[in-house]
Amino acid sequence: MKASIVAAAAAMVAGVSARAHGHRHAHRMLERRDSDETCGCTTIYSTIYGTDFTIIPGPTSSFTPAEVPTPTGAVEVPTPIAQTCPTPGTYTFPATTVVVTETTTVCAPSTTEVPSGTHTLGGVTTVVTTATTVVCPVATTETQDGTVTSVIKTTTFVCPEPGTYTIAPITTVVPTPTTVVVPVVTTICPGTYTAPEITTTITATNTVIYCPFTSVGAPEPTAEPTSAPQEPQEPQEPQEPPKNEPAPNLGGGKRWAMTYTPFREDGTCKTAAEVDSDVAAIASAGFSTLRVYSTDCDTLPNVGAACRTYGLRLIVGIFIGAPGCENGNPTVASQLDALKNWDGWDLVDLCVVGNEALFNGFCSVQQLTDLIQRTKTELANVGYTGPYTTTDVVSAWENNDVSGLCSVIDVVACNAHAYFNSATRPADAGKFVAGQLSIVERICNKPGYILETGWPTAGKCYGVACPGVNEQAEAIHSIEDEVGSKAVFFSFRDDPWKQPGDCGCERSWGCAQVFGV
Template identity: 70%
Template sequence: MKAAVLAAAAAMVAGGVSAGRSHGHRHAHALFEKKGLNGTDEVCKPGCTTIYSTITGEMTIVPPAPKTTSTSVAPVPTTTGPITVPTPIPQTCPTPGTYTFPATTVVVTETTTVCGATTTQVPSGTHTLGGVTTVVTTATTVVCPVATTETQNGVVTSVIKTTTFVCPSAGTYTIAPITTTVPSVTTVVVPVVTTYCPGTYTAPAVVTTVTETNVVVYCPFTSQAPEPTLAPAPTSPAPAPAESSPAESAPAAPAPSLGTSGKKWAMTYTPFTPEGGCKGAEEVMSDVAAIAGAGFTTLRVYSTDCDTLPNVGAAARAHGLRMIIGIFIGKVGCDNGNPDVAEQIAALKEWSQWDLVDLCVVGNEAMFNGFCSVSELTSLITRVKSELASVGYNGPFTTTDVVSAWIGNDVSSVCSVIDVVATNAHAYFNSETSPSAAGKFVAGQLSIVENVCGKPGYVMETGWPNAGKCNGVACPGEAEQRTAIESIESELGNKVVFFSFRDDPWKQPGDCDCEQHWGCAKVWGL
């Protein structure tokens, strides 16, 4: 994605296919393995050289958090001039009293990357935070913007630097994190790369009362680029274009309303036996009953093999669950002539139980694995939308991939054909993330992806292995899995799909000895 990179201060913000179709069934199995999210069996630790090229900007002190006692929002926005990106606006209150700050609207005309901030609470000790996590499949050199801090004359400043990162082998690497030492429990400001897509952003008017002197209040931009509006309907009947496609003539997709108000949303489900065969309808029904009993509202399925649609669909209907359906793309590629993709589309069209479906996911890490170019994926999503619209599905679409695929490609065309953005985020494969920090890691990954497209985002896979080898401080185990999943659930359980229901003994263990052990049902007593 084309980006104009700027430097700015970090600021704390207030606020029915036959089960006998074994080729597709086995083919999907191989891709469901995690393998470090890098396509290899290795869990690698960083050991690379970092070469910096600074993009300079104005030095600014990182300010204290605002101290306010009450806040209310006034409705009428106004437009101001000098601000070029929607970073929170600092407003100084020199004496106690009630202050009114007018609304501000910023129009971003091109994709712009700046140095933003997030906050995290850490215990006493030395901590490594932030940076950019990337996954590579071979020895390579990565060039990307990273947010970091500099200290000059006692002033700490957040800046963006272009980093050339030499990766000696396949693996997961955290590029240019910051290290901080604190004497006690402290809320730390961590610089992050923040991308703003073209659109209109509004900071509402704020009326606030402060009780101390020299308080700095931040007015964040809470309203991002609006969804495109539809042209008004004609006042009299008009004939349809002579050659309109089903996708062009179908009603526009409604605004997505996904997730849940609670802390449990969805679970991935693959109807495979421990030996790698296909489960029957009764066994699927029993599994789905258990998932529903644990309080989940939604199931994510990847493909249409193993009679997934009729069996899982019937079980979901019987137990009141929603479904996230999928088109699975494998090593044969994702061009429109792919027969495996064509079979899945045909199966979905035959099934057509759209009243159960909340979202359609076209591709699972297809860009990262090199199965789809950006243009091929864009074309395929457009085709699937057209095909499913012809049989009545007008719900939202997305594709899901790891963060490195979203930020490492110009994905603007993909962003234009999806309704929500999605990522797969597994904190275990970051060697510096302990189980208790898994929720913060996953939330950070989601935030990055949401900024890429400027659309609401969801995590289509996240979890923690219950057995295997330690990857730095990321150690697997039943207790560690419980800690990690509770951390993720607490942080953003209403927006994540947990991976996975049961262990998968049919998989190869991998160098991490963890591939078979992502089943998390025991965490909820199942």
């Protein structure tokens, strides 16, 4: 069955289109256990995905993705609604609202596009630094009377030695490029969730459109966490970076770089004078480089001019904010055109194609690889011959075959936010981020950089990771001490124009005050 994903629904509610430059994070529950204590998770709800799966007994299962109805069970939850369009035409899907009154853990469907062949998907990935036993909830499937049911089960997994382990993945075999559905453990926070009305024109038969929900109002976050959004790993000591490839001339000092988006508090574009004032403040704090995500709001001419005035370098990018990063994507093409028409390449130290595009399912690995190759070719024609990369969360690098992607980038990069790890206190944020950097450097065997890291001043607690002004300062200084010369801090100011997110934190990552500006 051919499937496509309509991500415009979320953008319509947020009202910010492709400006959601950061950040979405994996929400997984996992806890390391060194005793007989359990993590307290049992089978909670089951979701029927459909009956047109084919299950082959044995270690390898093969299935064809089916329609994904709204989950059934004791609690209605805002998982993407699958709308079937049997014939070409224009379809209108009405708005739907779901109110969640208590924190709920469900087995929700996740879609990903894969090429033909055998693929290992899903599961829970953890990194351990010593032999240990992990007890965690995992999403898996069961078959009874020809019906495949996704369920959450508690699994005990023995890690015999240090390393990276994927617990309870699902192996699928597809004969052609296919969008497959994988069950994922998902925590839904209390709040009101809306999938707005969508009108779309379909040109193919038997198309399935997934309409996502967006949180439009949630109660105040509680002081104690209900789940850990990422694998609670103990902060890891950084390892030596690979020695077989010379590092480009990037990084330096304890305050290398800061992310910057030229938006006012209401989401409108700043003027050139406002941008100039911001860049002057960042330079006065001792930073040498700015990272921008895309080309909208006259980013290149305005930020470029200010960087030239105050002696800052630039990291430029192509932002992919919706499914589809093929070379013909008009949003991608317009950003590439803006880069080609710009004349400030002498300021640029790095070009970043995609920000968490793999994790969000906006690109397949091959699509992203192709886009980077195309970008390198076209920008070489206008004078840029510097390094390229893409950046993603560590799990996206670990859970995909990225060997081809590694071959087209010059450095490897990840976004690492210790706040989303429930085992990391603000004082240990630097060790955690350094450990994440060490992991991705080994994956591609290339020099690595952190292109987003920080700590929020508002939101809910995840374990010992709590937001706050003092907590942010402690975390930022910890990161600065450990990996400041290879890290881009997120972000210059708060972003009130964003949705608060399940964490209640997405607007509150501005850290300029930590650096005295």
